[in-house]
Amino acid sequence: MAKAATKLKPTEKAAAGNKPAKGTWDSRKMPTVTPHLVVAGAAKAIGFYEKAFGAEEMMRLEGPDGSIWHASILIGGSPVMLVDEFPGMGSVGPKALKGSPVTIHLNVPDVDAFVARAVKAGAEVVMPVGDAFWGDRYGQIVDPFGHKWSVATHIKDMTVEEIKAAMPAMSECGSGEDKA
Numbered sequence: 001m002a003k004a005a006t007k008l009k010p011t012e013k014a015a016a017g018n019k020p021a022k023g024t025w026d027s028r029k030m031p032t033v034t035p036h037l038v039v040a041g042a043a044k045a046i047g048f049y050e051k052a053f054g055a056e057e058m059m060r061l062e063g064p065d066g067s068i069w070h071a072s073i074l075i076g077g078s079p080v081m082l083v084d085e086f087p088g089m090g091s092v093g094p095k096a097l098k099g100s101p102v103t104i105h106l107n108v109p110d111v112d113a114f115v116a117r118a119v120k121a122g123a124e125v126v127m128p129v130g131d132a133f134w135g136d137r138y139g140q141i142v143d144p145f146g147h148k149w150s151v152a153t154h155i156k157d158m159t160v161e162e163i164k165a166a167m168p169a170m171s172e173c174g175s176g177e178d179k180a
Contacts, residue, residue, distance in 0.1 A: 094146030
């Protein structure tokens with residue numbers, strides 16, 4: 001019978017630090033929520049994320065055929081896990097699904113430079129960067145593997161009441177329904 005892993009208490013987790021040592025793995029140091037991306041071509045995706053997002057590869061486990069069974073990268077100090085598609089196990093990425101309802105959000109120091117670097121590396125802009133009513137410069141991109149990312153830089157502190165007052169009327173920004 002396997003011995004149960006010890007759990008770190010929240011205070012121990014904070015003291016242990018969020019960044020695992022490169023080439024090590026300790027799931028107790030992972031945040032409560034961590035994106036785990038399924039990608040057609042995970043090795044190429046890691047290269048893209050390094051070039052476009054400044055990601056740092058932390059670990060990679062390859063199967064006998066060279067496919068990635070598990071990998072972990074850091075983007076801005078936050079972990080993201082990746083795996084190659086395994087259609088026989090029901091594990092497919094957004095391209096196979098013809099899109100994804102999930103958007104992963106990144107807070108960055110300079111959204112304009114970040115998006116420009118991502119586009120140069122192969123991302124596509126789906127919402128151009130602009131000043132948003134909630135006090136951020138904000139835009140959205142889709143990476144070459146089909147994952148959507150929202151990217152923002154905070155530019156203005158606002159209260160919830162100020163944000164509500166600045167919200168455009170739904171007729172101005174759309175209801176989410178296609179009106180074509």
